[in-house]
Amino acid sequence: MNLIANVSIFILLFGMTCCKPKSGDTNQLTSKKNKSLPIEIPNVFPQEGLTDAHTIIANGRLYLFGGHDQSWDTDDTWRMDRWEIRSTDNLIDWKKEGVILPTETYIGDLPNCWAGDITERNGKYYWYFSNRNISTGVMVANSPIGPFTDALGKPLLPNGIIGKGHPYDPEIFEENGVYTMFFGAGHYYSVILGDDMISLAEKPQPVIVTTKDGKDKWTADKSTVFKRNDIYYLAWGANYAMSKQLRGPYIYEGDFLAGGHNNVFQWNGQWYVVTENKDISLFYRGVSLKPLFFNEDGTIDVPDDDADYPNIGRDWTFKHSKMGWNSLSGGTLDWKVGSVSGNIEGHTVIESSNWLITDLTKCKHLVLQLKNNSRSTQARISLALFNPKKGKYWSNPEIDWSQETQYDLDISSNDTDFKEYQIDLSQNMNLKSSLKRIRIEPALGVNTGSWEIKYIGFK
Template sequence: MFIRAMTTTRHTLILTALGLITPAAFSGSPTPAFPDIIQHKNVSQPVQILNVFPEHGLTDPHVMQVNGRLYMGMGHDKTWDTETDWTMDRWEIWSTNDLTTWRKETTMYPADTYIGQQPNAWAGDFAQKDGKYYWYFSNRNIDTGVMVATHPGGPYKDALGKPLLPEGIAPTHPYDPEVFEENGVYTIIFGAGAYYAATLAEDMISLASEPVPIIIKTKDGKVKPTDDKPTVFKREDIYYLVWGADYAMSDKLLGPYQYAGDFMGGGHGSIFNWQKQWYVVHEHHDISMYYRGIMIKPLIFNDDGTVNLVNDTSYPEGGGRVWEFEKSVMGWRAVANTSVNWNSTGTISGDHKGSAIIESANWASASLEGTDLSITLKNQSDAKSLRIYLAEFATNRPEFWKYSDINWSNSAQAELAIKPNDQSFSTYTLDLSTVDKLPNKLKRLRLEFPKNVNSGKWEIESIYIQ
């Protein structure tokens, strides 16, 4: 179940830009300007922050440590209105010296590289050598390039003007690079479905060896397919190869690796040791599958070196989803006969001009099993009911991410009785187990007020699926 206590970001996060950001700065903007300094207060030790950059669309985090400061490079999802596929318009670098206060360092754009104007800013990774800093970046799932800087926070410039890992260099997609350094040797690992590794040359912008496959096998000796974005770290003479929520272990960097099972819940990420504590930073679905966020969680190990999953007690997506509108409309939009306005009091609202219909962003990506839907609403109109639509996120369809179309008439539906002409907020709860054709996973939520209501106002403080 998604527990509301997991969403304490609204209370524990202080957004500051040295006093320059105020609620008024967000008025009327569906995607508000984001502050350059973020501070999380009252964080327990070891640090756990389930949404480091809320409602900013950052994902694919990778880190490096320089002189006691942690630098995190991330891709940015262009918009929460993305209907299909991963559209990423830039990379951002943020830094911290305590894991709780974060400062924006720089922004890098595909147009600054050989990629050009395409929104192809997929995952990357850092390396540092001889006073220079390198950002190895994905051109979507096509190839991999490299940028270089003289300061870890940038500015970074394209070092080659062409891919370091071009198409055809190995029998896999040469993207999602991971760079691992040991004893002055830098190894770049990349691919999807199958991983390949090559040694970087002394100049860090060319290869000193041909790519070789990394073999991963299950305990019964079968080859284990992977996903994209490999991540590698070493602990007590054991090499860990992580992809998504899976991992494998080996006594050699290039393997073979033995599949170990589930990793901590999350997506693309990075593992690092900070002040004698291991951490993982990885993505989650903040607003939607295509407008993501980043979490930091302590990584605990069992005596045999395997990952202790009991410690992984929370995951923002969880079994449901929470919309609280503290900083923005959180992807909600008007479909018919109304508008969606963000209010500095932490609500969204609109006027009735007929059958008012509003929807969440697409790809809400939330499990609905065993959940209720609760809406805290101020209904200042004659409406006596609210129709709920829950569209199915059908992951069993081939290339499901290409199917943004929704047949609302065939979606799961339910009717909520609401108070007419209410001058205060009331909370209405729907037991989703009573809804016919309820999908296992939510793609998009739609709310529809009656057709005969042509005046008045609706205002929503929160929507919980938990």
Template sequence: MKNGLIYTQLLFCVTIFCHAQNPIVANQGLNDPHIHIFNDTAYVYASHDKSITNDKFIMDDWWVWSSPDLVNWTKRSVLHPKDTYIGKDYSRCWATDAAYNNGKYYWYFSEGNEQTGVVVSDTPIGPWKDPLGKPLLTSDLTPTHEYDMSIFEEDGDHYIFFGVWNYYVAKLNDDMISLAEAPKKIVINNPRGPYNRDGKNNDMPTDDKPFVHKYNGKYYLSWGCFYAISDNLYGPYDYVDTIIKESSFTEGYDSPTWPNGFLQGRHGSFFEWHNQSYFVYCDISQTGNRYFRDAFISYVHYKDNGEIATIRVDGIGVGQYDANNGAIEAEDYFKAENVDKTENVIGGFSINPKATNGFVTYPNIQNLNKKSTIEFEFLSQTDTQIEVRESNPNGKLLATCKFKSNSTKAFKTESFKIEELQNGQTVCLVFKAASVENLKINRFRFK
């Protein structure tokens, strides 16, 4: 149906994971995920592998799911290819991305590995309308293939990235459905990829699924778990590293992998919410089938030199914690205000407050009901103090923790009594005046 309204299926099935949040939606084939935060809600725009019995890529539609907390997800919308310019059933509904501009939401989709289309709506979940009745990016536009796009926004302007092996970028017009310029090829110096580990495969130097995000004034171009950095959006980009290593995996999440190993097939995207950074990406460790993929989320932390630290791949995921699973890393918070993440002297990351009453929250902490002590690993240049509160900075006071100054410059541990803990509780750490620029917390645990 060209230029008509595409009505979504609103499916009110909530999938909840209490103790293992990765995959974010298990056994559904949700993959190629891009997460955007609209109106303080997370929306994942994704492809959909049809069945666990797939022996090739069979992808009949595109999906939108939403979440208030990155833990509980609800299916909100299905886009069928017959309701776009494609005009018929189609089994190669490849990767998507979305954007917001001038009161409208735009959802871009891949017609296999050849072309890119776009639909538009007044809401993040539809109903959707195909405004062009034809592809936005046609198969003859550039020497690469015009698919697996991503959208980058800066200062109100939007740019579309796309391609495989060699990537192209073009600025979009303000209407979001036409190009403001001819696509430009992106130069990547010394690229690597899942098929090009040694830098000698000039035919397949990178991969498909380019994505760009910005951090601390630098542009990060990624393809799966590989990334490069530039001072300019258009490049050139210098290849840096992968964010997944052998050390990333906890038990049960390191295999099976793709034919070219665990670095292959990690299509995904970076996003930020509540001053925390994340990477959402494909995984097949739980399905065992490269044609029936899941989506995982991991925390992202940046080193002082701008490089991305190796991420953790596990079943806990983000936005929830298990008090029986050892220490909670302080930098793995869900929400923060007036708090920095910084590299520390023992090779990880710590948090330190920038202003009085700066805070961090850790929601959905399981197995708290039999705990009565909270233990911190910290550095404190002076005598400092924090409050542990329930839910938010103004919530019920659970403990007051006073840290003594530590002149050794080494992390030390100290324990404090804590009351009224309950399973599933949200814990908020509130930093008092003396803590500002003087206290660093590395991790904490409940006992």
């Protein structure tokens, strides 16, 4: 539907700084308890597509293994073309140590590098990896940075090992020299690994998770398992359960820290979580680092301001690149640090990546900072929406823009400075859903000139 927005215009001088979004594109460190520790980084590897982080500490360094999303322009599934290894000795400065390619495993040349886990035994390092949601394999190396080789040349957990379930997303927990693997989705399984770490010592067994009143609790994929004091924790996404026994039964407790796939570790006496975020979109993600706190009874203390980056504060400041935006017509899309721009060579249209995952019901304004170097006096912003409660929404990436919400903006012409335009989203009763994609036509009705944008965001 077409809507003519009531737009408030605020003139911004070029050198001024816009209001900082609630969860902007930043590596800024924050601390909830004191100024030095613990460390919190909302987005550790901005615009690198590194996610599904798992960690191991060796020789005073933390090694992080993560899958890599193949392209920020993917709109139909999770395509992951490799695993990457990073390391740090302070949780702030990271070094890229190497990559593991699917062609080095039985997967072959397929973008199926889903989540894995890393562990060590007797000086050897074992990387358990997912072949998408089909199976789980194992690689081995003499160092946490590799080189890793496929230990079996076939799955350790083949398709069918748990009947109709999917044997993927491994999680390894070691206690008293016994290594137990958790895996699966919806209902988890656990299995003890053989002493050689590349075989199974038994048949996989179901992991029982129930609510406090004894009802079966459905879980998501990618389990996370850790122990503190005498309590075992089983977490998935933003949920967790507790048990006195490693292999359960687990009792569902409630909210874990917000985010997707996660991993828990200790560093200098502080508990931490690395968790998946939606950096660019649903299919081009990142890693958040958060401190983890506990209540006296052992339950998780979730801060009131905890959020899944970028939460409702999704914004584009073009600090790192023009990633996430394409030029569809009317000229190129150029980037310099802090803005994107283009010459007008006909009807100009730029468009964001798909599946932006922003809850518009919680957003009051859309903000655009534009410098219009043309005679145009109108711009248009279109928002494509989706309902995340209606099935597997990512299987329908197509958009009919004529049916989506459009805002026509009155803009000034021949600008010498940036100007800020705010669209009042609260006036549109149709925005009872989530954001799928944005389309911007920065200068309507002209064929010459140029434009520049330095900020697009939701507040």
